[in-house]
Amino acid sequence: MRASLIQIGIEEDESVDSRRRRVASLVREQAGADLVVLPELWTTGAFAFESFTAEAEPLEGPTYEAMAKAASDAGVWLHAGSIPERDPDGPLYNTSLVFSPSGDLAAAYRKIHRFGFDKGEAVLMGAGSELVTLRLPETTIGIATCYDLRFPELFRGLVDTGAEMFVLSAGWPERRRSHWTLLSQARAIENQAYVLACGTAGTHAGVPQAGHSIVVDPWGEVLAEAGSDEEVLTVDLDPAKVATTRELFPALKDRLLGLEPPRR
Numbered sequence: 001m002r003a004s005l006i007q008i009g010i011e012e013d014e015s016v017d018s019r020r021r022r023v024a025s026l027v028r029e030q031a032g033a034d035l036v037v038l039p040e041l042w043t044t045g046a047f048a049f050e051s052f053t054a055e056a057e058p059l060e061g062p063t064y065e066a067m068a069k070a071a072s073d074a075g076v077w078l079h080a081g082s083i084p085e086r087d088p089d090g091p092l093y094n095t096s097l098v099f100s101p102s103g104d105l106a107a108a109y110r111k112i113h114r115f116g117f118d119k120g121e122a123v124l125m126g127a128g129s130e131l132v133t134l135r136l137p138e139t140t141i142g143i144a145t146c147y148d149l150r151f152p153e154l155f156r157g158l159v160d161t162g163a164e165m166f167v168l169s170a171g172w173p174e175r176r177r178s179h180w181t182l183l184s185q186a187r188a189i190e191n192q193a194y195v196l197a198c199g200t201a202g203t204h205a206g207v208p209q210a211g212h213s214i215v216v217d218p219w220g221e222v223l224a225e226a227g228s229d230e231e232v233l234t235v236d237l238d239p240a241k242v243a244t245t246r247e248l249f250p251a252l253k254d255r256l257l258g259l260e261p262p263r264r
């Protein structure tokens with residue numbers, strides 16, 4: 001299985017329409033990959049809070065249309081990162097979109113854990129409530145977004161619904177880059193699953209981004225890691241390694257907390 005993580009460089013003077021065209025072109029260049037992943041809120045920048053309301057779009061808006069076509073043109077499964085979604089009957093959401101190689105919407109995930117400590121995203125956007133997994137031909141992916149990485153119970157829940165690979169889009173800040181790497185490895189080790197975490201380069205509303213998109217295997221080994229600049233990180237994965245790891249070191253079978261109590 002070949003995966004490509006497109007670590008986009010956000011330029012603040014670039015229009016959203018121009019960025020959509022550029023990103024669609026980058027996706028098309030990944031024809032031959034099985035899965036392509038984009039970062040969080042790449043149309044606006046994850047820290048450009050003042051732009052969320054103005055740039056919010058319906059689920060099937062211009063980014064949806066551009067990314068559906070790009071997925072179809074390239075013939076890839078595309079995790080198109082996330083958009084500020086405007087729900088006509090509710091608040092904004094930080095919503096990830098996944099398209100099939102035919103360009104159909106295969107999954108949508110509204111970010112559960114909102115960052116900001118009563119500011120920014122935490123007050124501007126609503127919280128999702130549903131875990132989302134998706135079966136690909138090679139594996140089952142579980143979807144998470146940025147700040148979700150700090151909440152291991154979400155990933156346990158994804159494992160319990162069949163996830164063997166976590167696909168995470170992010171706009172993670174440079175000042176906490178060490179946490180990004182450490183937590184990506186931790187989520188892989190404790191769940192014996194792959195982690196594909198795609199971040200951004202550049203600066204979001206004055207906040208330097210960490211970059212360093214990363215792919216971690218079920219043993220916690222870093223298979224590939226990007227630098228700080230815009231980059232496409234491509235790696236070949238063996239989906240069977242998840243089952244092998246869980247069989248050789250069956251730690252998940254020894255879980256006690258968070259499970260239904262034994263019946264007597």
